[in-house]
Amino acid sequence: MKALLPIALAAFTATAGLAETMKMSVTTSFANSGLAEVLLPEIEKDTGITVELLVVGTGQALELGANGDVDTVLVHSRAAEEKWLAEGNGTHRREIMYNDFIVVGPAADPAGAHSAATAADAFAAIATAQAPFVSRGDDSGTHKAELKLWKAAGVEPTGDWYKAVGQGMGAALNTAAGLDAYIFSDRATWLSFENKAGLELLFEGDPALFNQYAYLPVSPTKYPHVKAAAAEQLEAWLTSDKAKELINGYQIAGQQLFNFNATSE
Template structure:
C-alpha cells in the first residue's frame, strides 16, 4: 500500500471509529426504577426533556422496587426513583443513600372482571373490598415480586387481617403489565397503580372497580446514592437528574404527561 492509500485508509478507519468513540463518551447515568414508571410511558415523555436540558442520557433499568433497592445497594445504579417511602427512608438510614425527596404521586386502584363476583364495587373501604374477595375466594392476581405495588398490597391485606392463600390467591413474580395481562386472562382481581392501568392496552373484561381510599395513596421518591458507600458511581451526573426532577422544569414535565387526556402523575416536590 502506498503512502496516499495508507493515509486514506487511516482516515477511513478514524471516520468509522469516531462515532463509536463519541457514543461511548456521551455522559449517561443508570437509573433503577419501577415498572410502573416505564410501563405508563412517563419516561418516554420526560427523559428527552432532561437530556436536552442537561446533555445527560438516562438509561432505565425497570424492575420492582425491591429489586431496584438491591441494584443500588450493590452499586449497580447511579440513582433511584421508586415508590416505597418507608423502604427509601430505611435505605438512607442504612447509609446507602444520602438524600431522599418526594417527587410525584398518584394512587392504586382495584381492578377486576366486569361481573364483579365479589361485589368489590359495593365496598366502602379498600379493606372491605379485600375482605369481600377473600370471603368469595375469587381469583386474585398478585405481582408477588417485592415491588412497591406488592409491598403496598401486602400492607393492605395485613390491615384487613387477612392472609391470602392459594388456590384463589396467585403470586406471579411479574411486573405490573404482565400481571394485568394474567389477570385479564383468568378474570381475576388485581391491584394496580393507576398509571399502568390507564396505559394498559389489553383490558379484555377487566374494569376499574374500586378507588379513592386514602390508603391507596402512592408516593414516588428520588434517592441520591451515597458517594462514600459507592465512590465509583456517577454522582455529579446523578445529582443533576435529582435536582431536575425537583425543579420547576422537571415538575412541569411530570404534570404535563398524560394518556388519553388523563394526567397520571402529580408533582409534589417541596
C-alpha cells in the same frame, strides 16, 4: 404491551461528545406508563445527561442501589426506602411525584368490591368470595402496598384463588385479564395497559391508596465510583418547573397519570 424486563434501557444517544451517561433503577410503572419516554429526551437536551434505566420492581431497584450498580434510584415504597437509607446506601430521599393505586377486577364484580367502603374492605370481600386474585408477588412497591392492605383486612391470602405470579405490573395485568381476576394496580400502568379484556376499575379513592414516588441518590461514600454530580444535576431537573409541567401534563385518554409534588430545598 411491551414485556417488562429487568434490563438497562438506553434512553437516547448522547449529543456529540457532550453527554454523560448515568444509571437509574426505576419501577416498572414509571417506565411502562410512558412517562419516561417524555422526560428522558428533555433531561438529555437540558442537562447533557443520558439516563439509562434499569426497569425492575422497587425491591430489586433498591438492591441495585445497595450493590452500587446504579447511580440513583426512583421507587415508591417509603418504608423500604427509609430502611435502605438507614443502612447507609443513599444520601437522602426526595419526593418527586405521586399517583394512586386502584383495585381492578371483572366487570361482573362477583365479590362486590365496588361497593366496599375502604380498600381493606374491598380486599376482605374478595377473600370472603375466594374470587380469583392475581398478585405481582415480586417484592415491588405495588406488591408491598398490596400486602399492607391484606394485613389491614385481617386476611392471610392463601389458597387456589390467590395467584402470585412473581412478575411486573404489565405481565400481572395480562394474567388477570386472561383469568378474569381481581388485581391491585397503580393507576398509571392500568391506564396505559391495552389488554383490559373484561376488567374494569372497581375501587379507588381511599387515602390508603396514595402512591408516592421518591428519588434516592446512591451514597458516594459507600461507592466512590457513582456519578454523584450527575445524580445531583438530575435531581435538580426532576424538581424543576419544567419537570412539573411535563409530569402534570402527561395524560392518557384525557386522564392525568402522575402529580408533581417535589418541594424546593
